Amino acid sequence: MAASLRLNVRPFTSQHFQSKSLPKLASKVTTIRCSATPSVRRYTITLLPARHRPRSHLRRQERTPDHRLCRRYTRIEFGFKEMPMGGAALDLTGVPLPEETLLAAKQSDAILLGAIEGNCTCTYKWDTNEKHLKPETGLLQLREALKVFANLRPASVLPQLVDASTLKKEVAEGVDLMVVFILENQGVSAQTRMVRRLVSTLRSMLLMRLIELLALHLRTARKRRGKLCSVDKANVLEASMLWRKRVMAIASEYPDVELTHMYVDNAAMQLVRNPKQFDTIVTNNIFGDILSDEASMITGSIGMLPSASLGKEGPGLFEPIHGSAPDIAGQDKANPLATILSAAMLLKYGLGEEKAAQRIETAVLDTLNRGFRTRDIYSEGNKLVGCKEIGQEVVKSIDPKVPIAI
Numbered sequence: 001m002a003a004s005l006r007l008n009v010r011p012f013t014s015q016h017f018q019s020k021s022l023p024k025l026a027s028k029v030t031t032i033r034c035s036a037t038p039s040v041r042r043y044t045i046t047l048l049p050a051r052h053r054p055r056s057h058l059r060r061q062e063r064t065p066d067h068r069l070c071r072r073y074t075r076i077e078f079g080f081k082e083m084p085m086g087g088a089a090l091d092l093t094g095v096p097l098p099e100e101t102l103l104a105a106k107q108s109d110a111i112l113l114g115a116i117e118g119n120c121t122c123t124y125k126w127d128t129n130e131k132h133l134k135p136e137t138g139l140l141q142l143r144e145a146l147k148v149f150a151n152l153r154p155a156s157v158l159p160q161l162v163d164a165s166t167l168k169k170e171v172a173e174g175v176d177l178m179v180v181f182i183l184e185n186q187g188v189s190a191q192t193r194m195v196r197r198l199v200s201t202l203r204s205m206l207l208m209r210l211i212e213l214l215a216l217h218l219r220t221a222r223k224r225r226g227k228l229c230s231v232d233k234a235n236v237l238e239a240s241m242l243w244r245k246r247v248m249a250i251a252s253e254y255p256d257v258e259l260t261h262m263y264v265d266n267a268a269m270q271l272v273r274n275p276k277q278f279d280t281i282v283t284n285n286i287f288g289d290i291l292s293d294e295a296s297m298i299t300g301s302i303g304m305l306p307s308a309s310l311g312k313e314g315p316g317l318f319e320p321i322h323g324s325a326p327d328i329a330g331q332d333k334a335n336p337l338a339t340i341l342s343a344a345m346l347l348k349y350g351l352g353e354e355k356a357a358q359r360i361e362t363a364v365l366d367t368l369n370r371g372f373r374t375r376d377i378y379s380e381g382n383k384l385v386g387c388k389e390i391g392q393e394v395v396k397s398i399d400p401k402v403p404i405a406i
């Protein structure tokens with residue numbers, strides 16, 4: 001439940017995130033009040049959208065909170081705080097993760113991130129920046145500062161989207177897997193520390209993280225079909241040899257979970273050959289990042305995959321697995337469902353609000369059942385719509401009057 005994952009506020013003193021002060025307008029706080037009863041559950045959510053516009057620049061309807069999302073849950077109240085990060089923060093403050101943004105994130109119950117690249121139609125604007133001034137570094141710094149170490153990426157082929165998969169129907173149908181990996185948050189501060197630290201300290205830190213991740217993941221695997229495939233490159237890489245040893249040792253404490261091992265090159269092939277053989281995959285950051293992008297296409301599109309970054313305590317970070325899609329920026333073509341499903345993961349894993357999470361997932365399914373599709377998941381016989389329209393349709397489906405139709 002939420003209590004075990006609640007916020008862990010510590011004063012923030014790191015020098016690495018110091019920046020110009022944010023302009024007053026940069027932070028927008030919106031409260032959606034569903035009820036004033038004493039039993040109300042209150043959550044503060046930090047929103048980190050790709051595009052950060054000062055409140056005065058928003059159109060009137062954008063300033064008005066949409067109450068439909070919580071009308072059905074009369075005991076939940078959300079306070080949303082929108083802050084800049086990544087490209088938007090670079091434009092505003094000169095750094096990708098301003099101190100104010102990090103503080104707001106740490107003080108919230110959960111964080112929902114859109115994309116890190118800002119609202120940039122001028123593709124790859126920050127490509128030549130030094131590492132500490134790249135939008136991606138803001139994300140790595142944020143993950144590191146929040147101490148999130150496990151990234152969960154579920155990839156399921158929805159019955160409504162079987163035709164959108166790039167694989168044959170009989171191969172894609174029924175796929176339901178989860179890729180989990182250790183986040184190696186090598187932000188600027190981590191990198192600096194890493195060269196200073198003794199190798200042995202670093203190694204034991206990584207091992208501790210691995211143990212924590214595996215414990216979490218083995219519990220996840222238990223809740224699923226109980227099959228865990230550890231993906232590594234233990235035939236070549238020393239780090240992978242160590243990984244495999246540890247995985248075997250830890251997994252021996254979970255005899256009800258069936259553990260298998262696979263080399264990453266084989267795993268990449270098996271994912272398109274027979275993805276149904278996988279239940280849960282556990283691996284490292286780089287392999288997990290690549291395999292989850294591959295898995296997304298089995299489900300129809302990278303625009304469908306949400307993710308959760310979790311730590312032992314403190315707020316979790318929830319985001320779609322895709323990036324800022326610069327090739328389609330500003331064209332109303334992006335699929336927002338991965339972000340919407342990330343909000344569902346936020347409710348489920350971040351706040352323990354499973355019913356509210358289910359409602360969002362059901363609304364997504366209902367929207368697909370009604371035939372709405374963005375270009376990336378379009379198949380014949382459906383209604384081709386843009387990003388905004390499909391988002392509005394999901395909101396309509398959240399309306400309590402809409403019957404649940406899975």
Ligand SMILES: NC(=O)c1ccc[n+]([C@@H]2O[C@H](COP(=O)([O-])OP(=O)(O)OC[C@H]3O[C@@H](n4cnc5c(N)ncnc54)[C@H](O)[C@@H]3O)[C@@H](O)[C@H]2O)c1
Pocket residue numbers: 114115116117136139301302303319320321322323324325326327328333334335336338376
């Ligand atoms: N977690 C993150 O914030 C994250 C993840 C990946 C990439 N990035 C960043 O995003 C930027 C662009 O990277 P990239 O082009 O390699 O990856 P990308 O995920 O932005 O785009 C890859 C391809 O997928 C498509 N795509 C992505 N999201 C989509 C959506 N919602 N709907 C429909 N199509 C979608 C794009 O149009 C593009 O063809 C880079 O700066 C990268 O570092 C950020």
Ligand SMILES: CC(C)[C@H](C(=O)O)[C@@H](O)C(=O)O
Pocket residue numbers: 136137139140289321
């Ligand atoms: C943008 C980048 C820092 C990030 C990563 O490598 O972790 C991304 O690829 C992801 O999938 O979240």
